[in-house]
Amino acid sequence: MNDALSRLKEIDREIQILGHVSAVLGWDQETYMPERAVEERSDQIAAIQAVLHDKRVSPEIGELLAKLGSTSENPLGETSLPDTDRAFLRVVHRQFMRETKLPKELVMRLAKLTSVGPSRWADARKRDDFPHFAPVLSEILEAVLEVAERLGYEDHPYDALLDDYEPWMRTKKVAQVFGQLQERLVPLVSAIKGSQQVDDSFLMREFPVNVQERFGHQVLAKMGWEYSRGRLDVSAHPFTTTLGADDVRLTTRYDSHNFKSGLFSIVHEAGHGLYELGFSDDIRGTCLANGTSLGIHESQSRTWENIIGRSLPFWRYFYPRLVETNPEYLAQHNLDSFYRAINKVQPSLVRVDADEVTYSLHIILRFNLETRLVRRELSVEDLPEAWREESRKLLGIVPESDATGVLQDIHWSIGAIGYFPTYALGNLYGAQFAAKMRNDIPDLDSALERGEFAVPLEWLRRNIHSHGSALTADELVMKVTGKELDASHFVDYLVKKYRPIYKLTSL
């Protein structure tokens, strides 16, 4: 049994290494690669993916899993094995099943569709022409549904799709927490809309990019970013990628007329990056040294970006330092007006521009449509109208064009149906963890005010990061908070934070 386990770990190590090689190619493409290299770069990535695929579906993996007692009924394998090894078997088993259940023809068809998808979508969005995108989207949907059938599910075809991004999560559970969330968010947003609005126009004044960059690095370093194990560069869209156990790279983009955008992207991506750098040594280099779900990953980025990074104590520390880097920029303002400005709430049409309060409503909208789509209760051609209805219901506003409505996101064009919920789940996980962290560290706020960001980082590292994928999201939430996932922590956090900002009395 030990031989089988060693061999399986060896194969896993090869897979992890080649995955990182692919990440190097991807990172370079988005940061420094000369433009005309794009043609061959996609061949290079495809070549590595082909080698990776062959390794991932190797029948030897199946044989080794069987030897170790890891089956669909009991992916954890032999009970005599140490917990970490059993968790390892569970992850390997899950990935092996997903990889081997899909016939090559289907994978190729989907790859082809989703390579055409984004440009068709971009054209349609530019021309505000949903019917131009609809035929490709229909084909993608059919292929994705076939994937769901092949993978199998108990309750809802959406379960099989969601599971790709949020392992072991079920549609029913998402519907339950989203229902709870919607019920309390809608009145909160409406109360905020009825209050005196916040002025954030001064944040759009010019702020030299090189000063933003310097301040961004100052914040990042203070957050505990290890430059010997990572970098921060610039790319068209901010992202985080892992190129090795000691090599995590963040990117941001700077807008000389939107200081918030560059800075909060750094803080957000750093949240992802700190997770990736925080796995414990005993799972180093294995498949367990990965985020356990996209929702948990997003909980880390959103905790840093919103719960910590948009908090008053955080800016009690950083505001004087920001003023120092660029005294003119904030000359007419004080900490309080700055704090209110970076926390302005306003229902808007576009998800990526949404504030912390309304953001989850954008996700619920998409979840409602996606679950109906995959159950064929809604057709692709009826999507634009369904979008407008949901938007009216959830956000109280209706897009005038599909470009700012149903066509706003790239996700469906790359076949990512079932992905959206992870964003809102991140808010919920994050707030539930944060409530526990506040409980464990009563003087958290004063630590933040003193710039001691090692205090939350160490808590997150010990309680969340270190486990990697050794615990499922469910297990992690239970272990850390003693309860199942529940939307009340997030809404309680919002109410407590926004009541003073908007002088709300009714909540």
Add this chain to the structure above:
Amino acid sequence: MNDALSRLKEIDREIQILGHVSAVLGWDQETYMPERAVEERSDQIAAIQAVLHDKRVSPEIGELLAKLGSTSENPLGETSLPDTDRAFLRVVHRQFMRETKLPKELVMRLAKLTSVGPSRWADARKRDDFPHFAPVLSEILEAVLEVAERLGYEDHPYDALLDDYEPWMRTKKVAQVFGQLQERLVPLVSAIKGSQQVDDSFLMREFPVNVQERFGHQVLAKMGWEYSRGRLDVSAHPFTTTLGADDVRLTTRYDSHNFKSGLFSIVHEAGHGLYELGFSDDIRGTCLANGTSLGIHESQSRTWENIIGRSLPFWRYFYPRLVETNPEYLAQHNLDSFYRAINKVQPSLVRVDADEVTYSLHIILRFNLETRLVRRELSVEDLPEAWREESRKLLGIVPESDATGVLQDIHWSIGAIGYFPTYALGNLYGAQFAAKMRNDIPDLDSALERGEFAVPLEWLRRNIHSHGSALTADELVMKVTGKELDASHFVDYLVKKYRPIYKLTSL
């Protein structure tokens, strides 16, 4: 036969692509990779090299070559095939033979020795302690000699080693041209030593790195560098690497007290890079889209660095522009004293600091020692003394320490025995091509003075770059100049250039 050729091209394409993937990993390691990532990065490179090795020794290649009539006696294969395809078969055949003749045990042993080698060498150099390095060097030499025996040779074991870097070149030919070179270089150096010396101390004054950088990019752009197909970054040691058919990356390093070092490294590396970007479309992406030998590669870098980049017409164009970027730096000097300073000749102990005239003597020294070593006419322990003797004979100076003598180069520690000659061959090839170029373009100097560097670039592209490895170095020299390689062009060029600089009358 067409099927066999197509399949062989497909395999070659996979090999080229994976080679470029490995180059991406290497480039990133030397430029942007965080320091602690080095541990896993070597695993990543090893993983790609393992996949590459399996592809390169695939028996299918041997079968396809046989089908196409490509054999050791006739690597070009069937005469009915187009010339480019026959050249393709020759390169594939040569590489397949080299890869398959070496037993895995030997490759592993050499890999292990040469992974220990550099640190042992660096320690020995730091401590000026040759005996500390000698045992490893002896083992490396034995392994390399075994490689030579396995690969086979007709005349001299050195042939088999040289061939790795300078395909189809023979020791006898190198000895002949180096003999010719030595005979004329030694009196030239001695005449220069007897003349009024050049003052270049003002080039060591402070020159801000950011200004150097701006000027370097200005020169590079003017040389015809396509930024859409390449980059220039900073690394500890300058190098050029090819990451794709449209992706060639150069690096340099800047020294705030040595303006020459950064700039001439850029011009040198750009010479390599322009070669890599100049292969014709019909060999794009194949194994023919590579330099045909390291000597020919070096001819391109040295032509740009020395023959063009250290010429008076080049600086007639750039000198006023350099003065503009940093007026203080050159305030006390004019073009003439600048030109003399960048062409100062002085026999010195260290090869990498050597000028254009004495450089080749450093190479002849190493060639003389290496050929005796591999014939066992010289033992490793006698190397330091033999080095001093050769140095006295060729350069007229003797190193006081082994650190600046026999221990100065890393090459032997990585098993690169047979590599050094390519540096001097580069000078010879370059000068022989340049003589032809001057003949073809009588007004070359006035084009350079006007900054029209497209004139030499187009000539080099058409006559040298476009062919890639479709012509061997020998064939290329013959095709371009109508003659075999000959050292006289290089010495004639040196005499013509340095006679006015050093007011030599006797030559």
